Amino acid sequence: MTHDNSNWIAITNASNIPAREGRSVSVGHTEIAIFNLGERFAALENKCPHRGGPLADGIVGGTTVTCPLHNWRVCVDTGDVTKPAGHSACVRSYAVKVNEGIVYLNVAEVVEEEAAA
Numbered sequence: 001m002t003h004d005n006s007n008w009i010a011i012t013n014a015s016n017i018p019a020r021e022g023r024s025v026s027v028g029h030t031e032i033a034i035f036n037l038g039e040r041f042a043a044l045e046n047k048c049p050h051r052g053g054p055l056a057d058g059i060v061g062g063t064t065v066t067c068p069l070h071n072w073r074v075c076v077d078t079g080d081v082t083k084p085a086g087h088s089a090c091v092r093s094y095a096v097k098v099n100e101g102i103v104y105l106n107v108a109e110v111v112e113e114e115a116a117a
């Protein structure tokens with residue numbers, strides 16, 4: 001898939017998401033958690049692969065977020081569960097970029113996903 005400029009939408013000022021925290025946004029029918037990792041941003045579907053907990057409310061450490069409900073850890077880049085070990089469950093990840101202090105989300109993947117639903 002190509003990520004041309006038309007697929008990016010502005011979400012918020014980068015300064016609105018404190019370091020090591022997440023915020024949720026709705027794109028169509030999909031709720032997305034955007035995380036500030038300190039030096040960059042990442043995005044996942046805001047739905048823990050365990051029982052759907054709000055990952056945006058979790059604590060970010062390194063490249064994982066800890067779900068606030070039962071402490072599963074999910075990689076913010078791949079959506080894979082890193083703890084507990086041995087789970088094949090994962091959640092969708094999305095491309096994010098920051099340009100001139102604004103966080104942008106690549107919505108092409110969201111649109112594709114909704115079209116397939």
Ligand code: FES
Nearest residue numbers: 048050051053067
């Ligand atoms: S819902 Fe996330 S760990 Fe249970």
